[in-house]
Amino acid sequence: MQVTMTVNDVEVTREIEARLLLVHFLRDVLGLTGTHWGCDTSNCGTCVVWLDGEPVKSCTVLAAMAGGHQVRTVEGLAKGAELDPIQQGFMQCHGLQCGFCTPGMMMTARALLDRNPDPSETEIREAISGQICRCTGYATIVRSVRWAAVAEAQAAAQVTETTESSEAGEIDNAGQPAEAVA
Amino acid sequence: MTTVHERVDTFHDNDQKPVGYGRMLRKEDPRFLRGRGRYVDDVQLPGMLHLAILRSPVAHARIVSIDTSAAEASPGVKAVVTGAMLAQQNLAWMPTLSNDVQAVLATDKVRFQGQEVAFVVAEDRYAARDALELIDVEYDVLDPVIDARRALESDAPLIRDDLDGKTNNHCFDWETGDEAATEAVFARADVVVSQDLVYPRVHPAPMETCGAVADYDAVDGKLRLWSTTQAPHAHRTLYAIVAGLPEHKIQVISPDIGGGFGNKVPIYPGYVCAIVASIVTGKPVKWMEDRSENLISTGFARDYIMRGEIAATRDGRILGIRTNVLADHGAFNGTAAPVKYPAGFFGVFTGSYDIEAAYCKMTAVYTNKAPGGVAYACSFRITEAVYLVERIVDCLADELGMDPAELRLKNFIQPEQFPYTTKTGWVYDSGNYEPTMRLAMEMAGYDELRREQAEKRARDELMGIGIAFFTEAVGAGPRKDMDILGLGMADGCELRVHPTGKAVVRLSVQSQGQGHETTFAQIVAEEIGIPPSDIEVLHGDTDNTPFGLGTYGSRSTPVSGAAAALVARKVRDKARIIASGMLEVSVADLEWEKGAFHVAGDPGRSVTIQDIALRAHGAGDLPEGIEGGLEAQICYNPSNLTYPHGAYICVVDIDPGTAQVTVRRFIAVDDCGTRINPMIIEGQVHGGLTDGVGMALMEMIAFDEDGNCLGASLMDYLIPTSLEVPDWETGFTVTPSPHHPIGAKGVGESATVGSPPAIVNAVVDALKPFGVRHADMPLTPSRVWDAMRGQARPPI
Ligand code: FES
Ligand code: FES
DSSP states (O other), X not given: OEEEEEETTEEEEEEOOTTOBHHHIIIIISOOTTSOOOOXXXXXXXXXXXXXXXXXXXXXXXXXXXXXXXEEOGXXXXXXXXXXXXXXXXXXXXXXXXXXXXXXXXXXXXHHHXXXXXXXXXXXXXXXXXXXOSSSOSHHHHHHHHHHHHHHHHHHHHHHHHHHHXXXXXXXXXXXXXXXXX | OOOOOOOOOSSOOOOOOSSSSSOOOOTTHHHHHTTOOOBGGGOOOTTOEEEEEEEOSSSSEEEEEEEOHHHHTSTTEEEEEEHHHHHHTTOSEEEOTTSOEEESSOSSEEOSTTOEEEXXXXXXXXXXXXXXXXXXXXXXXXXXXXXXXXXXXXXSOOSOTTSTTOOSOEEEEEEEEOHHHHHHHHHHOSEEEEEEEEEEEEOOXXXXXXXXXXXXXXXXXXXXXXXXXXXXXXXXXXXXHHHOOOGGGEEEEOOBOSOOTTTTSSOOHHHHHHHHHXXXXXXXXXXXXXXXXXXXXXXXXXXXXXXXXXXXXXXXXXXXXXXXXXXEOOSSOOOOSOTTOTTTTGGGTTTTBOOSEEEEEEEEEOOXXXXXXXXXXXXXXXXXXXXXXXXXXXXXXXXXXXXXXXXXXXHBOOGGGOSEEOTTSOEEOOOOHHHHHHXXXXXXXXXXXXXXXXXXXXXXXXXXXXXXXXXXXXXXXXXXXXXXXXXXXOEEEEEEEOTTSOEEEEESSOOSSSOHHHHHHHHHHHHHOOOGGGEEEEOSBTTTSOOBOOSOTTOIIIIXXXXXXXXXXXXXXXXXXXHHHHHTSOGGGEXXXXXXXXXXXXXXXXXXXXXXXXXXXXXXXXXXXXXXXXEEEEEEOOSSOBOOEEEEEEEEEEOTTTOOEEEEEEEEEEEOBSOSOHHHHHHHHHHHHHHHHIIIIIOOOOBOTTXXXXXXXXXXXXXXOTTTOOOOEEEEOOOOOSSSTTOBOOOTTHHHHHHHHHHHHHHHHHTGGGTOOOOOSOOOHHHHHHHHTTOOOOOO
16 A cells, blocks of 8 residues: 655655554664664553654554654654754763663653653653663653753743843754744 | 753762763764664665564474475565474584573474574565464474472473483582581571572563574675674674684674663574575575564573571671572573583672681573573672572571661671682672762661651551672683683773874674763773774674673673773883884883873973874884884783672662552662763663662563463563652762772673662561561562562562
8 A cells, every 4th residue: 555644844655565563664664763663562662753743652553544644753853963952861861871762762752841841750750651761770861851851941041031132032042943942 | 052960969970080081971872862873673785584483382392293385385485494404404403602502493392482493584574474374383292391499300301302311301510619617607606597589580671672684695605694792703603613604704793782681692593593594595684583582582581599598696797608599591501601600600699798608509400491591680690699698698687686787787898808719719809898888878868767667667657678788790701710612701902093193992892782982982092092082982893893702791891991991001002112202212201191291301392192193104213113003902811800899778668558669769889990981880870770670579581380481571571661760879989900900890780780689678678567587579569468468479
């Protein structure tokens, strides 16, 4: 069958088997290998991507079901050369070791901050609780997400300050578009 | 972007070294953050085929027949291979790392559920899996041996009838220490306490399962093998031996690895099948196991049934420790340990205490379970040893009515006794235990916790405080004593400084997340004054790195890290001679500081390492007898193991209504000698502590009486998530290793070794009001519930 979807803002159309999983479509057909696969039972979360902005386990979604929808993967997280604050937070706080769970963790964390810009430690732990990291012990992942939350709050505060003083605040000092931190 | 640190650790690092050590962000992170890591399953080659393995559904059966005709006719299938076909090429069996043999594909019998029986090669993953369903195997099911305690009974079914003359399921016997001397101290001791303990079978379960891509080029006879291996060089040599391929025509590439924890040390049949498939089909072949396959067939860990005994004086002086162990090795002895150490380093079971005598007797048996034994960050069985000693020391404290911290403090080996030879012959290099213990107690607020516990007990609330103090033995090892299948456990390192003063360092070890690209750049930077950002670290490719035995047993920093420091010093020695020519003074008149040599007493006259690198490659004169270039290679053979130590304190609360254990706090003070990158060290500790929570409270590979694996998925084999673990509290002391060139000891497995007894001790402490003295892992709610009712039972 033929499927058309938008992956990281690019429309793609491919001929696929109806039973093809989204994770295999992304990895094997599109070559987007940043999304990983780690279990047979929807438990590990290394495969998390966004479907219309919501984190989903792509091992549990058929590629055909994503037809006509927007998919975003870890490859679509950074804005060009500029890493997303979540990515920066993971680097700053040692939120990754082997890196295998990391793409899925970051996609969930980004979605969390988009709906809750100031999550508590408990809220972060709950958000990532459907995903397993075998390396980090989670504390540094929690800190990474908090780092991004604080960084974004500070960037937003700077934007407000600049707007108030000069009325010209489309882009903050760190080069973040204002809407990215709204 | 502004740098924000919301959470500041209480205990700061004080490493103030200029270029080398310190909290440096990881050089490898950018590729992982962008989804550009390169794991084995990411490798896509033109024309690549996919391999899937048919596994035994039963634990013990004779293979009557295999019909592959329907599978061969399935769409997209290129080949179907059985054990009988491999046997024609003499490839049906392969050696294990413990001088046993293991079936690549079963020929005569299957010996555990999940054993490899046949494989299919097809055009894609799905077609290969489809065809597996069409292979028809007829099994004549035999009684299995599941309970290790019954493996040696006279009527037990014989598992290894493939071994000549084998008439029972005995694998090996091993003993250490002095039986008579130990008997004597036990005979005169005021107090003797004994306790049966089970360390259940667990599994490392790295998030990336095992797999390989084999690409055999028939024209030039070269095999390229991308594989999930922690030991690429050792694997290359073993493939040369198993498959009869010339070693110089084998390239093992171990790219980014999604966690190892010992699971990726052995050679698995799947790797060999992929190689065979590529040779047979003339195409690249990928094999990636699924999670069930990983859990049921690859290297398990532990599975020790132990009796621990401890003898002491009434006032709490420990005199002797004795243990009897029954070790379940599964169907093949696939233990990955130095050959002279069939029980790994279990011999350090005397722990951190100065005692008079010790003795261990061990019997290992075959059962109808998956092979393995040494895995899951165990430092070659030190997990089991530390669990044994730290659990029975707590039992002794209970018997004596002494505080467990006080009992430990009273019996520590004292700083002036190092190097200390234990009663089982291990030479601990250095240690200073009391400050480590005291720091952990101070961080925990130990006395305050005990007060809180007393108050809670008065209100019938269940709170427990558990302590574990461990000494590890890592960095295997001196080649005269330690080898794996004849390969000495030394490691090579090569350093090249380029003309512009940038450098490349090539390692024989391989990272599975430990951050080698950062740590090793820091080690070299510290020695040679080139910033870490200017040093490229290469690893995980046998064609491009020197020989060495790989990353496991916390050996990278102790062995390969020593090699990196020494090779940098060798380059610096050459740089000094070149500098003496450039500055026209004798080498003795040169002083080294921060990446430059200057004339003693005249700091203005100096040349930097970058100046020297350019001269070494340039047209100018070099001192008499000095070759051009600035590079060196060495092979480091450690003179001893290194012995990190640590003090862990765990605080748990137990819900009396549900028996659910919550780890409220965990304080870990580690002493791993000189600290290279404290951020990475903390990360290693955090990960290990989480493993400890998993083993103590959740994880177990269980079997039913027919040998069906009950932990065959992540729904059944429970791994801690973010909700089961607390925010870790870490601290450190520094007691450098006297024999390691930079004093580093290694830390990768310390927390996995040290944390399970701390957690179990805490749970047992919480259950004291119920008269509980011991309860075995995993301390799941139902098992804790039973313990509260006086019905604690072993898990197997
Ligand atoms: S691969 Fe494990 S949840 Fe999707
Ligand atoms: S970093 Fe390895 S699994 Fe999370």
